[in-house]
Amino acid sequence: xxxxxxxxxxxxxxxxxxxxxxxxxxxxxxxxxxxxxxxxxxxxxxxxxxxxxxxxxxxxxxxxxxxxxxxxxxxxxxxxxxxxxxxxxxxxxxxxxxxxxxxxxxxxxxxxxxxxxxxxxxxxxxxxxxxxxxxxxxxxxxxxxxxxxxxxxxxxxxxxxxxxxxxxxxxxxxxxxxxxxxxxxxxxxxxxxxxxxxxxxxxxxxxxxxxxxxxxxxxxxxxxxx
Amino acid sequence: xxxxxxxxxxxxxxxxxxxxxxxxxxxxxxxxxxxxxxxxxxxxxxxxxxxxxxxxxxxxxxxxxxxxxxxxxxxxxxxxxxxxxxxxxxxxxxxxxxxxxxxxxxxxxxxxxxxxxxxxxxxxxxxxxxxxxxxxxxxxxxxxxxxxxxxxxxxxxxxxxxxxxxxxxxxxxxxxxxxxxxxxxxxxxxxxxxxxxxxxxxxxxxxxxxxxxxxxxxxxxxxxxxxxxxxxxxxxxxxxxxxxxxxxxxxxxxxxxxxxxxxxxxxxxxxxxxxxxxxxxxxxxxxxxxxxxxxxxxxxxxxxxxxxxxxxxxxxxxxxxxxxxxxxxxxxxxxxxxxxxxxxxxxxxxxxxxxxxxxxxxxxxxxxxxxxxxxxxxxxxxxxxxxxxxxxxxxxxxxxxxx
Ligand SMILES: Nc1ncnc2c1ncn2[C@@H]1O[C@H](COP(=O)(O)OP(=O)(O)OP(=O)(O)O)[C@@H](O)[C@H]1O
Ligand SMILES: [Mg+2]
Numbered sequence: 001x002x003x004x005x006x007x008x009x010x011x012x013x014x015x016x017x018x019x020x021x022x023x024x025x026x027x028x029x030x031x032x033x034x035x036x037x038x039x040x041x042x043x044x045x046x047x048x049x050x051x052x053x054x055x056x057x058x059x060x061x062x063x064x065x066x067x068x069x070x071x072x073x074x075x076x077x078x079x080x081x082x083x084x085x086x087x088x089x090x091x092x093x094x095x096x097x098x099x100x101x102x103x104x105x106x107x108x109x110x111x112x113x114x115x116x117x118x119x120x121x122x123x124x125x126x127x128x129x130x131x132x133x134x135x136x137x138x139x140x141x142x143x144x145x146x147x148x149x150x151x152x153x154x155x156x157x158x159x160x161x162x163x164x165x166x167x168x169x170x171x172x173x174x175x176x177x178x179x180x181x182x183x184x185x186x187x188x189x190x191x192x193x194x195x196x197x198x199x200x201x202x203x204x205x206x207x208x209x210x211x212x213x214x215x216x217x218x219x220x221x222x223x224x225x226x
Numbered sequence: 227x228x229x230x231x232x233x234x235x236x237x238x239x240x241x242x243x244x245x246x247x248x249x250x251x252x253x254x255x256x257x258x259x260x261x262x263x264x265x266x267x268x269x270x271x272x273x274x275x276x277x278x279x280x281x282x283x284x285x286x287x288x289x290x291x292x293x294x295x296x297x298x299x300x301x302x303x304x305x306x307x308x309x310x311x312x313x314x315x316x317x318x319x320x321x322x323x324x325x326x327x328x329x330x331x332x333x334x335x336x337x338x339x340x341x342x343x344x345x346x347x348x349x350x351x352x353x354x355x356x357x358x359x360x361x362x363x364x365x366x367x368x369x370x371x372x373x374x375x376x377x378x379x380x381x382x383x384x385x386x387x388x389x390x391x392x393x394x395x396x397x398x399x400x401x402x403x404x405x406x407x408x409x410x411x412x413x414x415x416x417x418x419x420x421x422x423x424x425x426x427x428x429x430x431x432x433x434x435x436x437x438x439x440x441x442x443x444x445x446x447x448x449x450x451x452x453x454x455x456x457x458x459x460x461x462x463x464x465x466x467x468x469x470x471x472x473x474x475x476x477x478x479x480x481x482x483x484x485x486x487x488x489x490x491x492x493x494x495x496x497x498x499x500x501x502x503x504x505x506x507x508x509x510x511x512x513x514x515x516x517x518x519x520x521x522x523x524x525x526x527x528x529x530x531x532x533x534x535x536x537x538x539x540x541x542x543x544x545x546x547x548x549x550x551x552x553x554x555x556x557x558x559x560x561x562x563x564x565x566x567x568x569x570x571x572x573x574x575x576x577x578x579x580x581x582x583x584x585x586x587x588x589x590x591x592x593x594x595x596x597x598x599x600x601x602x603x604x605x606x607x608x609x610x611x612x613x614x615x616x617x618x619x620x621x622x623x624x625x626x627x628x629x
Binding site (some may be wrong): 055058060061080081084085087088089091092093095099101102103104108112113115116160161 | 228232235236238239522523526527528529530531532533534536621622623626
């Protein structure tokens with residue numbers, strides 16, 4: 001990937017939701033580039049379209065119109081299977097509600113993306129232990145998510161998102177369920193790990209501290225960028 | 227392997243629900259295995275019964291099975307002794323029993339009744355029939371007795387008010403079309419357990435019957451084998467040796483066996499279909515609930531790059547874990563019942579048209595157990611596939627928004 005090529009390139013995205021008879025225009029022509037290794041904060045009032053934009057950016061939803069590129073690949077004509085494969089290789093997700101698999105141990109949750117990618121067992125083990133060390137959860141490797149605090153769970157989620165060294169990490173309000181001290185640690189950790197792995201991050205947040213850590217803050221109001 | 231471990235963990239997530247599906251599957255499997263084992267046991271018993279009655283392979287004159295003779299033994303076998311010796315030399319043959327079927331009237335002086343009889347070589351025949359011929363009094367006829375001896379059916383004995391030692395007269399049409407009579411002494415009273423047969427049954431010494439019919443031919447040669455499984459092979463050899471003769475196997479002659487088999491196959495077939503429905507229903511119910519509960523998890527896995535087919539595969543594994551465990555439990559149940567019945571000594575009531583019951587045993591067939599397990603696990607997998615397909619293909623955002 002050349003330095004000047006952005007990881008994500010979104011051109012005039014529109015998306016509306018049908019609610020009964022009427023339809024809500026959640027995005028009214030949003031264009032955004034995110035550079036390699038760049039961390040972008042997406043702010044805006046509730047209902048302004050942050051989650052909608054993140055879903056389009058993270059390839060789990062499709063726009064009504066507009067163009068999308070990820071690492072130079074145009075996405076407009078790709079089917080769901082190809083998009084899934086792209087997500088598998090290039091996109092990590094961090095959710096507000098952690099979304100760990102409850103029957104899998106911390107270790108298994110973090111290892112899962114590498115299983116999907118068919119990484120060899122020894123290499124998997126090395127990388128899982130390495131990233132668990134980085135998020136400070138090595139001693140908890142064999143615990144189930146239920147036995148962890150919210151902050152610890154979100155650290156597992158960060159490890160799961162970053163273990164495959166994705167080009168892009170999507171985080172939708174990753175600190176909203178955490179107290180402020182824990183939130184700060186999570187912000188620092190996400191920032192550090194993404195930076196180390198040269199992953200671009202788009203994070204939707206209400207949190208001032210979060211946006212202050214980011215390279216750029218983008219403000220969304222009523223489906224339009226300010 | 228890892229995926230199976232995850233499947234197992236997911237199955238254990240809601241133990242009670244999974245256990246319920248497992249138990250339903252287990253009982254369904256056990257029911258099919260037990261009824262299948264019962265059907266097999268019945269088939270085997272009837273096979274043995276019919277083979278003991280008719281012999282495994284029956285040889286007659288080319289037109290001997292057609293039943294359109296004008297006079298007795300018109301289509302009989304002339305050189306019975308030579309043929310019998312030839313067949314007895316074939317590998318796998320235990321014995322060859324010459325027989326003459328004949329019928330006529332039996333009389334005690336006051337009243338007479340129709341009989342259907344066989345002329346047999348007692349030393350050979352009664353040994354081969356074994357426990358099938360159930361003597362209530364007396365014994366088999368002796369071929370060198372001063373007066374010809376007969377065994378008569380217990381129903382017929384009642385009609386004729388005959389006891390062992392009673393004198394009766396047999397009246398039959400000879401090969402020349404005239405009537406002939408012979409005085410006989412009852413040496414034994416026996417039954418095969420079918421009232422329709424037992425009220426007409428007469429078994430007499432072959433030589434006496436030939437004298438009565440004025441012929442030295444026999445009607446059929448019944449070839450008894452050491453192993454029932456050799457039937458077709460021996461029948462083929464006999465046809466090769468004697469292309470001029472008609473050859474039938476016990477299976478061709480076993481009308482009752484065929485009828486029971488057709489009936490049981492239908493009954494147990496329907497039972498099987500019902501079990502299939504129940505297992506499918508239980509499985510799709512259990513897994514369907516799991517799928518709904520885990521919709522958000524499916525969304526998460528899909529978001530981080532799991533293909534819909536991989537999501538479905540995981541549920542299929544879960545179905546197979548539940549189905550497999552249920553099938554194993556079902557096999558243990560059915561196997562236990564099979565062993566227990568060996569010692570329980572439970573008698574079944576007489577089948578239609580019969581007067582004696584039979585012991586309730588179940589046959590154990592590895593093939594049946596294997597096939598049923600395969601079907602159950604496949605059904606479980608199919609149910610899992612059906613109920614998870616939709617959720618796995620749901621738009622990711624929709625699945626993630628599921629509460
Ligand atoms: N699945 C949906 N069906 C209908 N309308 C929707 C759906 N998802 C979002 N919307 C609407 O689209 C608009 C943008 O929603 P979105 O979730 O993107 O906002 P947001 O900025 O993420 O808000 P929040 O800060 O509360 O998470 C809102 O008006 C919302 O009601
Ligand atoms: Mg939102």
